[in-house]
Amino acid sequence: MANIVIVGAQWGDEAKGKIVDFLAQDAAMVVRYGGGNNAGHTVTVGSEEYKFHLIPAGILNPNILCVISDGVVVDPGVLVKELSGLKSRGVDFKNLKISASAHVILPYHCLQDDFQESRRGDSAIGTTGRGIGPAYSDKATRIGIRMGEFVDPARFEARLNTVLAEKNALFTKVYGAEPLDAGKILAEYSRYAAELKPYVQDIAGLVFEAAKTPSGVIFEGAQGTLLDLDLGTYPYVTSSHPIAGGACIGTGVGPTMIDAVIGVAKSYTTRVGKGVFPTELDNETGSYIREKGHEYGTTTGRPRRCGWLDIVVLRYSARVNGLSCLSLGHLDVLSGLDSVQIGVGYSTKSGETLDQLPSDLPFRTDIEPIYETLPGWSEDLSAIRSFENLPLNACNYVKRVEELAGIPIGTLSVGPAREQTILFNDVLERTIRKRLS
């Protein structure tokens, strides 16, 4: 094993949790490097299904350290609830660490998120409403409260009073709302702080040491490349850095310590919230994929927009993340379609063909996807464990995706369970393990 970043190669919800859980079995540590409880991972082990919002998916393995790092924004109420839910199912947290530098989401962030979204009207982003944007904004404006301060009662009270005075001025004067009560927030959040305090520490040295061991670190990304604040489809993005580079920013590990980057993609594309989506299927096929793939948000329950696989997006992801290989999932969902399509480029109204993602994509009204159509397959793939046993048309689809994207496929998923994974060991050896030699 090596130090591997697991990154969403599309607009999030690519089922990164499954591959993290799978690789975590051999790792020393799993670090969640960005985002907050806008994310949701579902991991299936045997007949048990676990849903995670903040806790790294590696927590199911009691032998590895699991870290919520500096780059994450933590809603303490959500984390406490997540911990108690998992504890009641026998999950052990002795190996959980929360960075003292991670920023805290407080009630005023969620309120601000709601006010900002309602004010945007038709140009609302479609955020998860979890206070993510305002929490990262406060970090950038340097008024954020970090976990280290949060679990220190005197410092938390002092900081809360200062910041709340500013937020209440905003709520009352700009939004015409009632001010929030510092005493109420303090009473509720001090309880969370006391519960979380044992897990909070400086984590930079810890991650660095684990990254030097032969077992290495899995850097668990949240959201996806196209939701990155700088490199995504701005402004319809989240406020953090889901890209592979975010693993360095969010954990304090230098780029030269990363050995490999695995991009996780679905065999089709989904997106939640507003924003450009060239290969979207606003029709029966889109609904078929949504229902068959259970494409409803883990966090918000919102129906996800569904569409064909977009190779332009994958090529872009391969470039900006420096992908070593691809982990292609949800192939089983495409079973039952007479034909399947792959978006291989965009054509513009002026007759141009684009095979790379244009930076002004969110505002382009003049582009249409160019599709390649392949024959579909009807067989249920969920019990198939080797590439050779897949129906010929499914094999051809996967090979064509690999060829068009220009990145080798390392794993293929035919269902949510750990064992529903087909490994391409030659690719994994070449792109992950060989880097140790």
Ligand code: IMP
């Ligand atoms: P925010 O992260 O709540 O501010 O939302 C900003 C945009 O990112 C919205 O379009 C959300 O739907 C999207 N988003 C945030 N987290 C996720 C995720 O985990 N999966 C998919 N979309 C997400």
